Amino acid sequence: MTAPATANAVEHVVAGEVLAFPAQEPARAARDSRPLRLITCGSVDDGKSTLIGRLLWDTKAVKEDQAATLQRDSNGKQNDLGLPDFALLLDGLQAEREQGITIDVAYRYFSTDKRSFIVADTPGHEQYTRNMATGASTADLAVLLVDARVGLLEQTRRHATIATLMGIKQFVLAVNKIDLTDYDRARFEEISHEFRELALSLGVRQVTAIPVSALKGENVVYDGRAAMPWYDGPTLIEVLELATTRSAQTVGFRLPVQRVSRPGESFRGYQGTVAGGSVKPGDSVVILPSGMVANVTKIVTFDLVRNAAVAGDAITLVLDRQVDVSRGDMIVAIDSQPLTGLSFDAQLVALQAEGIQPGKRYWLKSGSRRQRVQVQPASQLDLKTGKWNQAEQLPMNAIGKVHLSFDEQAIFDTYEQNRTTGAFILIDPDTNNTVAGGMITAKRSALGGIHTEDARVILSLPADLADQLMATELFANRREEAEIRRVSAGKAVEIIDDIDG
Amino acid sequence: MPHIHPETELHNPQSAKPPLDPHLKALENEAIHIFREVAAEFERPVMLYSIGKDSSVLLHLARKAFYPGRVPFQLLHVNTGWKFAEMIAFRNEIVERYDLDLIEHVNPRGAAENVTPFTHGSALYTDIMKTEALRQALDAGQFDAAFGGARRDEEASRAKERIYSFRTPDHRWDPRNQRPELWNVYNGMIRKGESVRAFPLSNWTEVDIWRYIQAEDIPIVPLYFAEKRPIVERDGMMILAEDPRLELLPGETKREEVIRFRTLGCFPLTGAIRSNATTLDDIISELETATVSERQGRAIDRDQSGSMEKKKREGYF
Ligand SMILES: Nc1nc2c(ncn2[C@@H]2O[C@H](COP(=O)(O)OP(=O)(O)OP(=O)(O)O)[C@@H](O)[C@H]2O)c(=O)[nH]1
Numbered sequence: 099m100t101a102p103a104t105a106n107a108v109e110h111v112v113a114g115e116v117l118a119f120p121a122q123e124p125a126r127a128a129r130d131s132r133p134l135r136l137i138t139c140g141s142v143d144d145g146k147s148t149l150i151g152r153l154l155w156d157t158k159a160v161k162e163d164q165a166a167t168l169q170r171d172s173n174g175k176q177n178d179l180g181l182p183d184f185a186l187l188l189d190g191l192q193a194e195r196e197q198g199i200t201i202d203v204a205y206r207y208f209s210t211d212k213r214s215f216i217v218a219d220t221p222g223h224e225q226y227t228r229n230m231a232t233g234a235s236t237a238d239l240a241v242l243l244v245d246a247r248v249g250l251l252e253q254t255r256r257h258a259t260i261a262t263l264m265g266i267k268q269f270v271l272a273v274n275k276i277d278l279t280d281y282d283r284a285r286f287e288e289i290s291h292e293f294r295e296l297a298l299s300l301g302v303r304q305v306t307a308i309p310v311s312a313l314k315g316e317n318v319v320y321d322g323r324a325a326m327p328w329y330d331g332p333t334l335i336e337v338l339e340l341a342t343t344r345s346a347q348t349v350g351f352r353l354p355v356q357r358v359s360r361p362g363e364s365f366r367g368y369q370g371t372v373a374g375g376s377v378k379p380g381d382s383v384v385i386l387p388s389g390m391v392a393n394v395t396k397i398v399t400f401d402l403v404r405n406a407a408v409a410g411d412a413i414t415l416v417l418d419r420q421v422d423v424s425r426g427d428m429i430v431a432i433d434s435q436p437l438t439g440l441s442f443d444a445q446l447v448a449l450q451a452e453g454i455q456p457g458k459r460y461w462l463k464s465g466s467r468r469q470r471v472q473v474q475p476a477s478q479l480d481l482k483t484g485k486w487n488q489a490e491q492l493p494m495n496a497i498g499k500v501h502l503s504f505d506e507q508a509i510f511d512t513y514e515q516n517r518t519t520g521a522f523i524l525i526d527p528d529t530n531n532t533v534a535g536g537m538i539t540a541k542r543s544a545l546g547g548i549h550t551e552d553a554r555v556i557l558s559l560p561a562d563l564a565d566q567l568m569a570t571e572l573f574a575n576r577r578e579e580a581e582i583r584r585v586s587a588g589k590a591v592e593i594i595d596d597i598d599g
Numbered sequence: 600m601p602h603i604h605p606e607t608e609l610h611n612p613q614s615a616k617p618p619l620d621p622h623l624k625a626l627e628n629e630a631i632h633i634f635r636e637v638a639a640e641f642e643r644p645v646m647l648y649s650i651g652k653d654s655s656v657l658l659h660l661a662r663k664a665f666y667p668g669r670v671p672f673q674l675l676h677v678n679t680g681w682k683f684a685e686m687i688a689f690r691n692e693i694v695e696r697y698d699l700d701l702i703e704h705v706n707p708r709g710a711a712e713n714v715t716p717f718t719h720g721s722a723l724y725t726d727i728m729k730t731e732a733l734r735q736a737l738d739a740g741q742f743d744a745a746f747g748g749a750r751r752d753e754e755a756s757r758a759k760e761r762i763y764s765f766r767t768p769d770h771r772w773d774p775r776n777q778r779p780e781l782w783n784v785y786n787g788m789i790r791k792g793e794s795v796r797a798f799p800l801s802n803w804t805e806v807d808i809w810r811y812i813q814a815e816d817i818p819i820v821p822l823y824f825a826e827k828r829p830i831v832e833r834d835g836m837m838i839l840a841e842d843p844r845l846e847l848l849p850g851e852t853k854r855e856e857v858i859r860f861r862t863l864g865c866f867p868l869t870g871a872i873r874s875n876a877t878t879l880d881d882i883i884s885e886l887e888t889a890t891v892s893e894r895q896g897r898a899i900d901r902d903q904s905g906s907m908e909k910k911k912r913e914g915y916f
Pocket residue numbers: 140141142143144145146147148149177183185198199200201220221222223274275276277278310311312313314
């Protein structure tokens with residue numbers, strides 16, 4: 099009854115043998131790059147949805163039946179040019195269509211001959227900043243739109259700042275509706291200049307400014323030379339085709355444990371997605387927060403037992419000894435460990451109407467680890483001046499710096515070093531809603547000083563010795579002052595040799 | 600969770616498959632991550648299994664995610680009684696082959712009142728036999744999370760949906776008030792009675808699905824491949840004319856055509872396409888040059904503008 103998918107395998111009969119060849123991959127599969135993830139952002143009505151709609155239209159991602167629906171839905175809303183309302187390809191919710199605005203992110207997929215794209219069209223309205231942050235968190239590149247007639251607004255600055263905080267390093271400044279300025283070159287240059295200054299203050303170096311008409315499709319996929327002979331730079335799609343995807347390759351191996359798999363007595367594996375670095379059988383690892391040491395014996399996946407796994411791989415790890423590992427723990431490289439402690443500094447974006455209240459206890463979720471946290475706002479970014487002003491609490495849509503205090507050990511990298519193990523969300527225990535997205539900037543010592551690398555005394559000891567010492571009351575009372583790392587006997591010998599030598 | 604079998608070691612196929620291309624690999628990793636996260640965070644997850652190509656991929660990914668253990672949740676098939684016969688035969692074989700724990704639910708009210716696509720119209724029929732039936736099954740099982748195979752590229756309101764899509768106790772979706780969803784940190788905190796629909800295939804496109812089926816050798820219902828089949832033309836659609844319950848209307852005639860289906864649902868509401876695609880390679884190249892979208896063949900999506908959003912708000916998948 100079932101049609102085996104091998105129906106398409108080419109069968110060759112060679113000297114009486116039947117050889118089944120795996121199906122040929124279609125030509126376009128040869129592109130080896132991952133899709134580029136991008137967002138559009140900027141203030142209300144600057145033309146974000148229209149731009150993406152146009153991009154989909156001009157790359158032939160809109161099918162005939164969808165085009166017919168678009169023509170039908172555009173009826174009565176036709177602009178002077180008689181073109182359909184391309185934004186309707188994105189604004190798919192009834193409420194969005196009624197109000198003519200974007201409320202929530204739309205994710206769309208399209209490709210050119212050169213690569214494929216995942217685009218998140220985000221809302222410009224300030225009320226829905228949370229949905230813009232949702233789109234920005236996973237993007238490699240941001241297309242920031244500005245209405246050529248209006249210039250940079252506070253909301254433009256907010257979006258540029260959030261995008262930067264979330265680690266986006268490549269920007270396209272689309273100076274849109276250029277058709278409504280009579281293709282005014284001076285205006286384009288003025289806005290580009292103003293944005294470059296903002297970008298510089300945010301530490302963004304990769305900016306391409308393009309004058310576009312999203313509606314007419316000028317400098318989007320097709321060049322706008324006819325109307326703008328003065329512009330000889332790339333079109334939007336050309337920039338997108340050449341942009342780089344963020345590499346998840348960070349140094350230290352990180353595996354946030356999602357689940358312990360114990361199908362029977364004989365098997366115990368730790369399931370999760372590698373969040374940094376790589377791992378192979380034989381590697382020594384530490385389980386955090388317990389600090390236990392073990393060696394990797396196997397990397398199990400459905401297809402085969404693998405000899406290595408890298409960042410992004412969803413794997414099951416088997417260790418060489420019985421150790422206590424549960425969901426929320428992190429298995430990490432022994433020689434490149436993340437920060438652990440009770441107190442951290444972070445930047446965050448407040449996403450809900452209640453803002454972030456000082457001293458309130460939230461849930462913090464990072465990777466698979468969820469724990470209680472107290473959040474103390476320290477300062478808030480003033481979008482007009484770019485200055486950080488002291489703040490006791492953070493209202494909705496504020497970008498702030500905060501101190502995090504935990505009851506139990508927290509495990510992080512800085513966001514700059516690792517976009518997965520350095521990111522977290524805050525959940526309000528009263529509403530269960532996600533109220534902030536945050537990025538770890540540093541670890542704090544108990545004394546209030548800040549240090550990204552630990553100023554505590556670090557003792558590297560063979561595991562049995564470490565266990566004995568940690569069990570003493572003396573050590574328990576002064577845990578903040580010293581950190582004990584368990585190492586294998588071999589590693590300990592190496593360290594002692596180093597000291598002796 | 601009394602009904603769930605203990606995990607046991609399953610056979611590892613140890614196939615000598617070529618490695619997946621990085622794009623499909625990334626999609627697979629993301630889906631496995633979602634499966635594991637939901638299975639760990641929720642008390643009673645269930646997987647909606649609709650027998651179509653997306654469900655086939657979803658099931659394959661679930662088996663991968665929990666290997667070497669068993670899939671640690673039940674599958675739920677909301678049956679309307681009007682599925683293609685080949686779908687049901689396929690389903691039964693898959694359940695047996697992979698040793699799955701499947702619940703089948705038919706809306707008893709709909710069955711008792713003899714609600715059919717012919718007598719009640721596609722909108723009301725879908726509402727009772729699919730949406731209402733789903734709500735009944737989810738309530739009966741007290742499921743707090745339900746996996747679905749929906750993809751954002753299917754339709755404009757789906758393009759707006761989160762990977763963890765929050766539902767009220769009466770299964771409603773509020774598209775204007777979705778929780779922010781940053782990075783791959785999913786918020787699975789809910790109160791009693793509330794639930795989450797989880798969509799591991801959110802970022803897959805139709806072509807991705809087919810290329811993955813090909814690369815992973817995933818079994819699918821033969822109706823996806825072109826073959827000469829009896830059809831009748833109705834409301835501009837070619838309907839499969841195999842089921843004895845299909846009565847020809849005046850002026851209609853049965854004839855044979857070489858056809859296949861791009862999506863599978865209830866046979867009276869699913870239009871076939873003319874196609875000579877008999878292999879996966881054929882299907883993929885047909886798709887790459889296709890000029891219409893996949894949902895075009897579905898009567899229920901065309902009832903009214905924004906009909907998908909409306910159905911989804913009421914609890915449809
Ligand atoms: N003349 C002209 N009009 C444009 C252009 N781009 C967008 N528009 C119009 O500007 C209006 C707003 O466009 P949208 O694409 O909905 O703006 P948006 O930025 O997505 O708005 P929000 O998502 O609500 O923030 C629409 O009426 C568009 O037709 C352009 O390049 N030229």
